[in-house]
Amino acid sequence: MDLDLxxxxxxEKIKxxxxxxxxxxxxxxxxxVKTALQAAANDFKAHFENAGFTVIGSYPSRMTAKFHTLEFALGFDEAPRLGCWALLQVQQMNPKKPEVKVALVRKGSNGPQFSMSVGRPDxxxxxxxxxxxxxxALAGPGLQFDFQIDDPAKSTRTGRAFKNFATLGDLLRELYK
Structure with a gap:
């Protein structure tokens, strides 16, 4: 589409x-994002220290919680991805269990959203x-986040379901009761 001068x-003025x-x-x-990830690091530390663990490391580095032979880790990946602002990895290292990927998503998100325009571009x-x-966006409040994991119990063959938590502490209390 050719545009007149x-x-x-x-x-260009609008741009x-x-x-x-x-x-x-x-x-x-x-x-x-950095504030939310720092809060997540604080939640990880508080959760495991309250259970008697020693926590080593701090955001943005990998954190490890140890109690005798038990070991848990929290990693941070701030690379932008479709549908999330950052990704955290929570894993019980000893005894070894599968990693739980935790997406930092906009509060209330149910996963990636797509929109499409039809018709002639303007x-x-x-x-x-x-x-x-x-x-x-600038006049409104800043971003608020949830910590989101896959919810296999509610996922189906045709779609994934997600479970959101207001804090990483809430998520840790559910995963590691």
């Missing part, structure tokens, strides 16, 4: 207004919508 200029807002939003989101309307969305 006035339309191209209009789009120029949008760019600093996106940078602010990205910085705020990254700070929220670059000006799309750019304006991005601008309005960025302004609304």
């Amino acid at each position: 006035a339309t191209q200029v209009n789009i 120029a207004e949008l760019a600093p807002l996106q940078q602010q939003l990205a910085a705020r989101n990254q700070a929220s 670059p000006v309307a799309d750019a304006q919508k991005q601008l309005v969305d960025a302004q609304a």
